[in-house]
Amino acid sequence: MNKAIKVWATWAVSQGWTVEDTADGYTQFFDPDGTYIARYPATSSNHVADYLISRSH
């Protein structure tokens, strides 16, 4: 898991989300209903704000 998203992922899991690493290097996020929401690439570090903002929509 990308270090930039690790804290956020830990918090998401504590809120009932499912977080999974994929074989092709992504971390996937599923909400408490099991619905896919987004994925975070292991090679990028500039999408943390995108995740945070997307949750306000």
Added chain:
Amino acid sequence: MTDTWVVILTYHEPADQQRLVRYEDALADHEAFIAALPGRGFTVTMHIDGPDLVNATGVASAIARPVVPTEPVGVEVWSESEYERRADEPTLPELVSAPEIADILGVSRQRVHQLQDTAAFPEPLYRLRAGPVWALSAVEHFARTWERKPGRPARSANAVADQDAIEPVAPASRVVGG
């Protein structure tokens, strides 16, 4: 002058994980970020360099159009610095309960319960089984504008704690209104 703009396009089109991943892969050259809006659709976020936000919106729309088959139903555009500031903003207001309000106002917890009956006291944001909670900003506003009646000086938090242990409940008619 060129700035970086963050453009968020909102689509109301049902899309499962496979489709969203396919869109994201197709927009990988632009490092687009796609997030599902369960039951509604999804958003596409792109960081675009351009002279102004109108230009950036046009560029982002043109990039997305060949990939996403429907038109967006909404668009938000921010400068990258404003976007980062918003991302760092708390999504919930800071909350306080009666004991914290007692400390802020320098009164006993009992007094806080009495103050709830006054017109100027803010309404709670939530009423939990454990008790109501208020927005800190509303309580701070109340603290700034509250006109205390003479004869009952404000007390420190320590004094309040000591007195809470021994003070009988004051009749409401004596203290309501400050």
